[in-house]
Amino acid sequence: MNDMPALRVGQGIDVHAFSDDPARPLVLGGVVIAGDGVQGLDGHSDADAVSHAIADAVLGAAGLGDLGRHMPDTDAEWAGADSLDILRRVVALAAEAGWCAVNADCTIVAERPRLAPYVATMAERLAVALGAPVNVKATRAEGLGALGRAEGIACTAVVLMAAAPSVTADRPGEVR
Ligand SMILES: [Zn+2]
Numbered sequence: 741m742n743d744m745p746a747l748r749v750g751q752g753i754d755v756h757a758f759s760d761d762p763a764r765p766l767v768l769g770g771v772v773i774a775g776d777g778v779q780g781l782d783g784h785s786d787a788d789a790v791s792h793a794i795a796d797a798v799l800g801a802a803g804l805g806d807l808g809r810h811m812p813d814t815d816a817e818w819a820g821a822d823s824l825d826i827l828r829r830v831v832a833l834a835a836e837a838g839w840c841a842v843n844a845d846c847t848i849v850a851e852r853p854r855l856a857p858y859v860a861t862m863a864e865r866l867a868v869a870l871g872a873p874v875n876v877k878a879t880r881a882e883g884l885g886a887l888g889r890a891e892g893i894a895c896t897a898v899v900l901m902a903a904a905p906s907v908t909a910d911r912p913g914e915v916r
Pocket residue numbers: 754755756783787788789792
């Protein structure tokens with residue numbers, strides 16, 4: 741083709757509603773966020789919207805569909821799962837397809853709680869799971885819509901992936 745390195749971009753978005761169950765912890769980017777009045781999110785796994793958005797972006801970049809296809813929420817294996825494990829599994833699937841991450845960037849939309857004290861730790865844990873640098877940003881919905889009414893938390897992510905060095909030029913996607 742040409743001398744351009746084989747690069748692919750993927751994007752992901754995930755939304756979870758707050759849970760009524762006071763025992764559910766709030767987990768974002770692999771970090772448990774504690775504090776008075778902090779509600780957990782509803783979901784089949786630990787409902788970590790940040791890990792899920794990044795995992796979906798990895799699958800998108802690698803052309804592997806979406807998270808629901810690989811880890812359906814009807815599958816008991818993923819009930820209460822640590823979503824960093826889900827991200828690691830997805831990274832392994834992408835590696836099998838010949839793609840490794842270059843970097844990721846994500847934005848959490850949360851009216852509350854305040855996430856600024858946690859984003860650096862999230863970025864560290866996500867980077868270990870992804871095997872590449874991760875940037876984590878947090879913003880508010882300024883009172884608008886369901887997110888603004890603090891009914892849940894959303895996260896968007898983009899991931900850049902490069903062809904793994906062992907991938908052959910004439911058989912892209914195939915690892916030698
Ligand atoms: Zn999710």
